[in-house]
Amino acid sequence: MAMPMNQVRLRRLRMMLNHPFTTSFGSLQEKEFFITEVLDDNGGRGFGESVAFTSPWYSEETVETNHHVIKDFLIDLLRENTINHPDDVTDVFKPIKGHPMAKSALEGAVWDLYAKQKDIPLAEALGGTKQNIEVGVSIGIKPNKNDLLQTIDHHIREGYKRIKIKIKPGWDYEVLKDVRKHFPDIPIMADANSAYTLEDIDHLKKLDELNLMMIEQPLAHDDIVDHAQLQASLTTPICLDESIHSLADTRKAVELESCEIINIKIGRVGGLTEAKRIHNYCREQGIQVWCGGMLEAGVGRAHNIALTTLPQFVLPGDTAGSSLYWNQDIITPEVTVSNGMITVPDKPGIGYFIDDDALESFSVSVETFYL
Numbered sequence: 001m002a003m004p005m006n007q008v009r010l011r012r013l014r015m016m017l018n019h020p021f022t023t024s025f026g027s028l029q030e031k032e033f034f035i036t037e038v039l040d041d042n043g044g045r046g047f048g049e050s051v052a053f054t055s056p057w058y059s060e061e062t063v064e065t066n067h068h069v070i071k072d073f074l075i076d077l078l079r080e081n082t083i084n085h086p087d088d089v090t091d092v093f094k095p096i097k098g099h100p101m102a103k104s105a106l107e108g109a110v111w112d113l114y115a116k117q118k119d120i121p122l123a124e125a126l127g128g129t130k131q132n133i134e135v136g137v138s139i140g141i142k143p144n145k146n147d148l149l150q151t152i153d154h155h156i157r158e159g160y161k162r163i164k165i166k167i168k169p170g171w172d173y174e175v176l177k178d179v180r181k182h183f184p185d186i187p188i189m190a191d192a193n194s195a196y197t198l199e200d201i202d203h204l205k206k207l208d209e210l211n212l213m214m215i216e217q218p219l220a221h222d223d224i225v226d227h228a229q230l231q232a233s234l235t236t237p238i239c240l241d242e243s244i245h246s247l248a249d250t251r252k253a254v255e256l257e258s259c260e261i262i263n264i265k266i267g268r269v270g271g272l273t274e275a276k277r278i279h280n281y282c283r284e285q286g287i288q289v290w291c292g293g294m295l296e297a298g299v300g301r302a303h304n305i306a307l308t309t310l311p312q313f314v315l316p317g318d319t320a321g322s323s324l325y326w327n328q329d330i331i332t333p334e335v336t337v338s339n340g341m342i343t344v345p346d347k348p349g350i351g352y353f354i355d356d357d358a359l360e361s362f363s364v365s366v367e368t369f370y371l
């Protein structure tokens with residue numbers, strides 16, 4: 001039976017981060033994104049969140065391309081096709097090449113609406129089983145080592161299950177060595193956001209002495225082949241982030257042995273359905289996965305939590321508490337982390353209420369489209 005849906009609302013939000021977040025490609029202090037809303041005749045509202053940034057420094061997509069693709073193509077496809085189940089959305093969007101973050105923003109809202117129409121949590125609709133999920137924290141590049149050490153200490157005391165440290169040439173081995181000296185036993189990983197090439201192989205090999213859980217995306221954002229060569233030279237597991245946009249990419253990376261671990265980001269892979277497929281394939285292949293983050297507000301955070309309830313998410317993800325990034329979130333209650341764990345909400349859909357006043361106060365524009 002076709003899922004009842006009659007309207008899409010596209011709301012552009014602007015929110016200030018608590019503190020600047022710095023990676024090998026730059027610094028971010030303000031986030032602009034879309035909250036998508038798919039509505040039905042019975043007052044049902046499903047919510048999704050777009051994760052592209054204003055500049056194409058993480059991937060090709062931006063807030064503007066998300067807007068263009070959602071408004072000019074994806075909503076039409078939703079209108080012209082019958083959706084019986086949220087899994088159908090991925091196929092319906094197939095004629096549009098690329099733009100996974102735009103697709104995911106709308107697909108996520110359909111999933112939330114579906115779960116609410118069925119009166120079940122989104123986690124359950126996805127086939128998730130966990131009632132609590134383990135999470136870590138991602139620390140941006142800091143102005144100095146002392147700052148980094150203090151930040152790590154703070155998050156360890158808060159109970160986060162692992163610490164991810166952003167690295168780049170000049171802020172890598174020496175810094176991580178110092179961190180390891182101060183924290184001999186904590187789970188640490190490094191994320192390079194594509195800052196290296198195969199010419200750095202000898203330098204990267206030095207990281208093997210530091211007992212890191214993994215190195216995330218050391219080489220180019222669109223590479224799978226060179227990572228295989230690097231992985232063969234390292235004992236530290238490589239985790240791919242930027243390079244993985246689909247199940248097909250995942251299969252190639254696993255077959256080439258380009259990595260031992262996959263970071264699944266819902267937006268980067270085009271939505272929850274593709275994320276689930278990647279998860280299932282990795283489960284069959286014995287590849288560990290974890291759920292990455294894109295500095296999401298509450299709706300995106302809630303989607304990440306639901307996905308992480310699937311069984312192969314065996315490593316702590318990047319879904320920190322709302323307060324790490326936001327003074328005020330757009331959901332109630334906000335996401336909280338206790339001893340490195342998030343309790344999965346048991347209410348229907350994403351399981352958190354939307355704070356409509358907060359949504360309104362951060363809104364830059366709202367557009368309505370009829371299906």
Ligand SMILES: O=C(O)CCC(=O)C1=CC=C[C@@H](O)[C@@H]1C(=O)O
Pocket residue numbers: 023058137138191193241292293294295296318319320
């Ligand atoms: O949302 C989070 O807490 C994770 C933050 C994070 O590490 C990242 C966010 C956005 C882009 C990247 O720099 C990055 C990542 O590569 O995982």
Ligand SMILES: [Mg+2]
Pocket residue numbers: 191193216217241242292
């Ligand atoms: Mg990353």
